Amino acid sequence: MNETKIINDPVFGFIKIPSGLLLDIVKHPLMQRLSRIKQLGMASVVYPGAQHTRFLHSLGAYHLMSEAITSLRQKGIFIFESEAEAVQAAILMHDIGHGPFSHVLERTLTSGISHEEISLMMMEQMNREMDGRLTLALKIFKDEYHQRFLHQLISSQLDMDRIDYLCRDSFFTGVNEGNIGSSRIIKMMNVVDDHLVVEEKGIYSVENYLVARRLMYWQVYLHKTTVACEKLLVNTLLRAKHLANEGTELYAPPALHYFIHNHVDRQTFLSDPKALYWYEQLDDNDIWTTVKVWKDHPDRILSMLAGDLLSRQLFRVEISEEPFTEEYVESIKDEIMKHTGVSREDTKFLMHMDSIKKAMYDVHDDHIDILYKDGTLKEVIDASEILHMTHPAKDISKYYLCYKRF
Structure with missing residues (x-):
């Protein structure tokens, strides 16, 4: 008997998942793992309501994809049932390769490989387990299918992924500036020459969507306190890896233990099946469990970092529009040495420098094109007076210097 699963989503209401391939994906252990990974990583230190998961986000993106398919069909865009199911399957799985705490661990526990690449490896594994039923979904996901607009619905400057996370993150953080008219955007979508417009x-x-995206990045995703917490976690893990490289055996659950005690890069994932296996076991719980134990580790720096993370004694953050001078950075190191007694070499674990560059619209990516009644097309930054004045394609750079408080 065919049964439709109904999930009550606080953002979009009831989400229907039909039995068959789509429900099999939702029930798969690799999808269920996302229910143990928070969507916004450390942002909950600033916005305590941000407790939603990547699993919930994936369901929301799937719901929007279903709405988009219905709307496009009503405008005469022909989409086969097999194509509709495949693009819904692809958006369900688009985040499946995310590790704990969002992008924090991509350059810490692994190197030289992105979560998108790991997502593809996991999807290919699922396809083998499901006897090839995901083959079309994979073609669309990799932009190898002739109906290219289907890929744009998954990955472009106006895709279902971005529309959902803006709506969802705005809802759970309470940052109203991120709220967008998702339903109207989808209703206004069309296809011209196999291109989403x-x-x-x-x-x-669309103007509101692009402005909201900029506000959410600087107000939520790159909030200085969130950045401080993320850098503290990164340094905790880097210190642990440093100790492991020197031969110290550290406590960690098996999945995290593998990444702490081994150098894992793209080649490792390609040559050692254990890399993907242990990555698939990792979730937020592994990190928190381990940090709680490391708080009492005999290594003073690791203990200090873990204790600060648990007690919310976060790094101090300074933000500048220009790079910090070498003299100023050295003076911060002097202060750290004076207050903690650590060597100059070890001060790198008690501070972190980074630069972040962000534009709300990328002119080199898929364009967002506006379709006029006479059939002409114009790129949104040329069509919109407000966007033309605000230079949406201009990169905004900020330099962050984080260091231990005293």
């Missing part, structure tokens, strides 16, 4: 009446909704 937005009809003229939707231009204001």
Whole structure:
């Protein structure tokens, strides 16, 4: 008997998942793992309501994809049932390769490989387990299918992934500036020459979407306190890896233990099946369990970092529009040495420097094109007066210097 699963989502209401391939994906252990990984990583230190998971985000993106397919079909865009199911399957799995705490661990526990590449490896594994039923979904996901607009619905500057996470993250953080008219954007979508476009009446909704995305990045995703907490976690893990490289045996659950005690890069994933296996076991719980134990580790620096993370004694953060001078950075190292007694070499574990560059619209990516009634197309930054004035394609650079408080 065919049964449709109904999930009550606080953002979009009831989400229906039909039995068959889509429900099999939702029930798969690799999808269920996402229910143990928070969508916004450390942002909950600033916005305590941000407790939602990547699993919930994936369901929301799937729901929006279903709405988009329905809307496009109503406008005469022909989409086979097999294509509809495949693109829904692809958006369900688009985040499956994320590790704990979002992008924090990509350059810490692993190197030279992105979560997108790991997502693809996991999807290919699932496809083998499901006897090839995900083959079309994989083709669309990799942009190898002739109906290219289907890939744009998954990955572009106006895709279901971004629309969901803006709506969802705005809802759970309470940051109203991120709220966008998702329903209207989807209703205004159309396809011209196999390219996703937005009809003229939707231009204001797209303007709001791009402005909201900029506000959410600087107000939530790159909030200085969130960054401070993330860098503290990164340094905790880097110190642990440093100790492991020197021969210290550290406590960690098996999955995390593998990444702490081994150098894992793209070649490792390609040559050693254990890398993907242990990655698939990792979730937020492994990190928190381990940090709680490391708080009492005999290594003073590791203990200090873990204790600060647990008690929310976060790094102090300074933000500049220009790079910090070498003299100033050295003076911070002097202060750290004076207050902690650590060597100059070890001060790197008690501070962190980074630069972040962000534009709300990428002119080198898929364009967001506006479709006028006469059939002409114009790129959104040329069509919109407000976006033309605010230079949405201009990179905004900020330099972060984080260091231990005294």
